[in-house]
Amino acid sequence: KLASPVIPVYFHVIRSSTSLSGGNVPQSQIDAQIDVLNNDYATTGLSFTLAAVDFTTNSTWFQRADDCSGRTYQTAMKRALRKGGANALNVYTVGFTRSTGDCEGLLGYATFPSSYSGAPTDDGVVFLYSTLPGGTAVPFDEGRTLTHEAGHWVGLYHTFQNGCTSPGDSVSDTPPEATPAFGCPTGRDTCSGGGVDPIHNYMDYSDDSCMTQFSTGQITRIKSQMSTYRGVTF
Ligand code: ARG
Ligand code: ZN
Ligand code: CA
Numbered sequence: 001k002l003a004s005p006v007i008p009v010y011f012h013v014i015r016s017s018t019s020l021s022g023g024n025v026p027q028s029q030i031d032a033q034i035d036v037l038n039n040d041y042a043t044t045g046l047s048f049t050l051a052a053v054d055f056t057t058n059s060t061w062f063q064r065a066d067d068c069s070g071r072t073y074q075t076a077m078k079r080a081l082r083k084g085g086a087n088a089l090n091v092y093t094v095g096f097t098r099s100t101g102d103c104e105g106l107l108g109y110a111t112f113p114s115s116y117s118g119a120p121t122d123d124g125v126v127f128l129y130s131t132l133p134g135g136t137a138v139p140f141d142e143g144r145t146l147t148h149e150a151g152h153w154v155g156l157y158h159t160f161q162n163g164c165t166s167p168g169d170s171v172s173d174t175p176p177e178a179t180p181a182f183g184c185p186t187g188r189d190t191c192s193g194g195g196v197d198p199i200h201n202y203m204d205y206s207d208d209s210c211m212t213q214f215s216t217g218q219i220t221r222i223k224s225q226m227s228t229y230r231g232v233t234f
Pocket of ligand 3: 167168169170172173176
């Protein structure tokens with residue numbers, strides 16, 4: 001058994017051109033993103049190491065590998081690029097730049113551990129390149145979009161899952177929350193009883209600078225989900 005499991009990260013950069021605005025992110029931002037993950041997951045016992053980086057120039061995938069263009073583009077992209085087994089975190093930075101449609105403003109999306117066995121190629125995180133640390137997606141420019149999406153990938157739901165109704169996010173120490181929080185609101189309390197909303201939790205929708213924690217109950221859930229579905233033991 002590993003005392004402190006290390007997750008290999010395969011980092012797939014999808015770009016429309018070789019300029020930064022075309023998604024051609026510098027290695028320094030990729031390295032900074034891995035540092036943010038390791039900082040944010042320190043309390044969970046999980047750590048992350050960059051296994052490989054690859055670059056693919058494909059403006060259709062860059063624009064449309066979202067979750068709203070059917071599955072055509074994301075499926076093709078992941079089939080071509082995914083590496084490693086159930087324990088490998090494959091991430092794809094894209095632009096979500098289609099000018100019409102319901103994916104405008106999307107920051108990212110992820111698959112859950114429980115779906116790996118049925119759809120291994122689909123497994124991973126797709127997210128907006130400008131959310132990397134130092135990117136232009138202010139106030140989502142500190143790398144916490146990948147922290148949040150990786151939270152789904154390790155088995156967590158949003159803190160506002162099921163609103164004020166039990167079982168909520170299936171974690172007992174995150175107070176129930178009716179709707180996502182935006183910005184960094186002080187004293188927000190959308191459900192009666194259970195405490196103020198967990199707006200500082202990585203699994204809410206607050207600004208990057210507002211997100212600082214996973215709860216003890218979430219860490220317990222991460223360990224059980226990762227061991228059950230990804231063969232990762234702590
Ligand atoms: N809306 C996205 C999701 O549901 C990500 C939210 C990320 N929030 C942030 N502060 N970076 O998965
Ligand atoms: Zn989410
Ligand atoms: Ca809860």
